[in-house]
Amino acid sequence: MTDDIDQILISALMEDSRRSLKALANLSGLSSPSVAERLRRLEERGVLRAYTVEVDPKCFGYQLQAIVRIRPLPGQLQEVERQIQAIAEFTECDKVTGEDCFIARLHVRSMEQLDTLLDKLNVLAETNTAIVKKTPVKRRLPPMA
Amino acid sequence: MTDDIDQILISALMEDSRRSLKALANLSGLSSPSVAERLRRLEERGVLRAYTVEVDPKCFGYQLQAIVRIRPLPGQLQEVERQIQAIAEFTECDKVTGEDCFIARLHVRSMEQLDTLLDKLNVLAETNTAIVKKTPVKRRLPPMA
DNA sequence: GGAAAATGACTGACGACATCGACCAGATCC
DNA sequence: GGATCTGGTCGATGTCGTCAGTCATTTTCC
Structure with a gap:
């Protein structure tokens, strides 16, 4: 359901949610369209609920x-x-x-x-x-x- | 210190931290280089602590x-x-x-x-x-x- | 068991975007 | 009043995201 690559993407975004698709692609070994597609699916399934910012x-x-x-x-x-x-x-x-x-x-x-x-x-x-x-x-x- | 435009940027990023500089520029009425500069300063001053993701x-x-x-x-x-x-x-x-x-x-x-x-x-x-x-x-x- | 369909990935082209340098206007300060 | 600092614009350039088309692999179903 959520495999190793999804976890790489999720934790990369936890660290910095503004990373580019390309950067995520390099980290995960996929192409950027594939990363975009995976993010889309993670959002759709409610795993990724929101991209947000931490304010002091x-x-x-x-x-x-x-x-x-x-x-x-x-x-x-x-x-x-x-x-x-x-x-x-x-x-x-x-x-x-x-x-x-x-x-x-x-x-x-x-x-x-x-x-x-x-x-x-x-x-x-x-x-x-x-x-x-x-x-x-x-x-x-x-x-x- | 943090003016109205900063607040627009911050709350826009709270909603969706992956918004492009251009989108933020449109929201705030500035150009995208100006937005980039403002974000840089907000990060530097510790107002924006992290861009992150909400996971279920x-x-x-x-x-x-x-x-x-x-x-x-x-x-x-x-x-x-x-x-x-x-x-x-x-x-x-x-x-x-x-x-x-x-x-x-x-x-x-x-x-x-x-x-x-x-x-x-x-x-x-x-x-x-x-x-x-x-x-x-x-x-x-x-x-x- | 094998054909068909669905899944999930890649590539390449094109339009959108971020970034950088050059420049400008207004406030501040001797 | 001129120098400086601040915070902005514009335009060029290279990077990035996106889309369509393609392909390999796996799943489904007869």
Whole structure:
């Protein structure tokens, strides 16, 4: 389904998604039309979901990053989910099993802003906030083998 | 520092990092050499950290995704951090304030594998695992304005 | 078992693109 | 007020992506 060559292409694009077809062709030993065709198929099958860019939030003044665990008050689950989606400073959110219904990542410019945003949620849910001090593992792929 | 045109370029690349310079030029109203120069500077300043690709882990058999909170036993903090980095199935990890020292994302193919991996950590740390049921907010950028 | 069809690759030609140098306009600074 | 720096355009040149046509290999089906 995804063979060795696909994996070469995928990891090459993980490193630098702007690589030319020709460069990918050299890496994989194929011709560039073949590479184009393989990428097309990987996209079609949903293996490659998006070509994107990693931006440093600090450059936009987001000095603080927090992981927030969110436990909606009775009957507020739907509304909490909508709120999280509506607050643009939440940059990721997972709905999980266990006592905490949601675990979300929040980027803010200041403690004051953190407080303001969490107050909005605290009428609907209990929250538990952990400030990110360091990121020992940056986003990476699990082993493909 | 980063003006409107930079933001147009950045969000265009967020959507599709393989867009040609020419396409970016049309979007921004600049010429393609100017766009190239702006991208060069954004990379240099660390605003654009990487051009990358989003892959669907399910396509590699990773059916389960978990958020693991990790509290090292006394004296094991360093070793826990090393272990997390060494286990490739941990695809993200933040070191945070509060009782839980680390919050990490784990991709596994089965419950059995989840158990095996967590057992490795449980000699060094207490863990608390939440299985991801749904992702209401997919990774996105905080507002740039 | 063998013919037909489908798959996945290559090549070569052509149009689109990136890149480079030369040049220009406006802000900044002695 | 002229020198300089910044950030832009334009046009030429070489590289790249894409398309059509071809071919070998594998799969399917009678």
